[in-house]
Amino acid sequence: MGDQHCFAKRRDHFLGQLEGMAAIIPAAPLVTHHADCEYPFRQNSDFWYLTGFDEPDAVALFMPYRPLEERFVLFVLPKDSVTEAWNGFRYGTEGAVIHFGADIAHPLEELPKRLGDYLKGAQGIAFRIGKHPTIEPIVLKALATQLDNVQRNGSSAFSLVAPCPILHQLRLYKESWELERMREASRISAKAHELARNVVRPGMNERYLQGLIEQYFLEQGARGPAYGSIVAGGDNACILHYTANNALLNDGELLLIDAGCCLSDYYNGDITRTFPINGRFTGEQKALYEIVLEAQQAAVESVVPGNNAEEVHKIAVRIIVEGLLELGLLEGSIDCLIEHGLYRHIYMHRTGHWLGLDVHDVGAYRLGDYPVNLQEGMVLTVEPGIYISDRFPVPEGQPSIDDRWKGIGIRIEDDVLVGEKYPEVLSCDAEKSVDAMQFRNT
Numbered sequence: 268m269g270d271q272h273c274f275a276k277r278r279d280h281f282l283g284q285l286e287g288m289a290a291i292i293p294a295a296p297l298v299t300h301h302a303d304c305e306y307p308f309r310q311n312s313d314f315w316y317l318t319g320f321d322e323p324d325a326v327a328l329f330m331p332y333r334p335l336e337e338r339f340v341l342f343v344l345p346k347d348s349v350t351e352a353w354n355g356f357r358y359g360t361e362g363a364v365i366h367f368g369a370d371i372a373h374p375l376e377e378l379p380k381r382l383g384d385y386l387k388g389a390q391g392i393a394f395r396i397g398k399h400p401t402i403e404p405i406v407l408k409a410l411a412t413q414l415d416n417v418q419r420n421g422s423s424a425f426s427l428v429a430p431c432p433i434l435h436q437l438r439l440y441k442e443s444w445e446l447e448r449m450r451e452a453s454r455i456s457a458k459a460h461e462l463a464r465n466v467v468r469p470g471m472n473e474r475y476l477q478g479l480i481e482q483y484f485l486e487q488g489a490r491g492p493a494y495g496s497i498v499a500g501g502d503n504a505c506i507l508h509y510t511a512n513n514a515l516l517n518d519g520e521l522l523l524i525d526a527g528c529c530l531s532d533y534y535n536g537d538i539t540r541t542f543p544i545n546g547r548f549t550g551e552q553k554a555l556y557e558i559v560l561e562a563q564q565a566a567v568e569s570v571v572p573g574n575n576a577e578e579v580h581k582i583a584v585r586i587i588v589e590g591l592l593e594l595g596l597l598e599g600s601i602d603c604l605i606e607h608g609l610y611r612h613i614y615m616h617r618t619g620h621w622l623g624l625d626v627h628d629v630g631a632y633r634l635g636d637y638p639v640n641l642q643e644g645m646v647l648t649v650e651p652g653i654y655i656s657d658r659f660p661v662p663e664g665q666p667s668i669d670d671r672w673k674g675i676g677i678r679i680e681d682d683v684l685v686g687e688k689y690p691e692v693l694s695c696d697a698e699k700s701v702d703a704m705q706f707r708n709t
């Protein structure tokens with residue numbers, strides 16, 4: 268886990284790029300689940316990235332124009348023994364300074380009163396509009412007051428900009444200690460997939476396997492699942508974000524599991540595997556599985572410096588379209604099918620996304636007209652799939668699909684680090700060969 272030194276280094280990088288602007292980065296609030304119960308707390312990843320502070324309702328100020336010992340200020344919930352007895356420990360203002368390296372810390376309730384003073388001398392304000400409904404009015408009021416007084420004071424922050432281009436560019440490149448954490452998240456997630464495949468039997472409920480996987484995450488010290496685990500038998504696998512997970516698993520069908528853990532410091536795994544519930548592929552299942560596997564392996568191999576995520580996607584699409592053509596599920600010339608997207612009733616999503624503190628991590632995929640080049644230290648998922656159901660209409664001119672193919676949903680997803688020369692598959696502990704998918708340990 269990164270220590271305070273790691274977070275301090277990040278703050279230095281961030282402060283160095285603010286060019287005289289103040290940055291205001293709020294923590295996440297608690298979110299009501301129902302009545303007076305809240306969802307488990309999940310810190311805002313930008314706030315976490317810069318502070319490592321895991322409490323709700325805090326605000327971090329970054330002020331490169333202030334003296335060296337006043338550049339990182341935290342507003343936090345104050346210590347309060349009664350509230351802490353109900354809801355748990357708080358570090359308070361002193362703890363924020365001692366344990367989290369804040370130069371100065373104040374109770375959050377003082378933010379409206381103090382923000383104006385802190386912003387004096389800032390050339391602009393970096394704050395993300397539209398995401399922090401309780402903090403936003405405080406920021407706008409402080410900025411408005413500065414603008415009202417600029418005539419007499421002679422200076423004000425004039426611009427209000429989003430901090431994302433700076434912060435998310437930093438987050439896109441993973442440091443070596445972060446990569447260790449991501450390997451750990453992938454390792455635990457991969458092991459959970461192996462466990463599920465080894466116990467699955469016809470007649471089990473999807474929920475049983477969800478429980479098994481998430482129990483393993485918790486046993487390994489993770490916070491739990493990084494996102495709603497998808498445990499989808501048969502046709503449920505064709506629902507891309509299926510999370511009901513409450514159907515019986517049928518003999519002769521496939522099971523698709525898309526699940527990954529979230530570690531204590533918010534690094535995530537995101538892995539998908541698909542295998543036969545009874546341990547034997549049917550001919551149709553095997554034919555489609557082999558296409559997805561070939562597409563996935565070729566796409567993984569293309570995750571190298573200088574390539575880009577759009578090319579990775581194109582490689583997967585071409586192999587899938589080629590395979591579907593051979594099976595008669597598509598008709599026409601491969602280039603025409605790809606150009607007009609005539610395969611999208613069968614493969615309707617992109618081949619991957621950045622992975623980091625957020626499962627769908629931040630960072631641009633395009634800058635202006637150009638796709639972002641892959642570089643060492645970036646991590647992305649590679650997850651092509653084939654989904655055959657009646658949900659998407661068959662495009663005009665394409666063959667209608669025979670019933671024997673229907674209800675087959677297959678996705679294979681790995682977490683891949685762009686290495687110096689070669690891709691490193693962080694989730695390689697989860698098997699994916701045809702043989703392994705048909706093998707049971709128990």
Ligand SMILES: [Mn+2]
Pocket residue numbers: 537620648650680
């Ligand atoms: Mn994914």
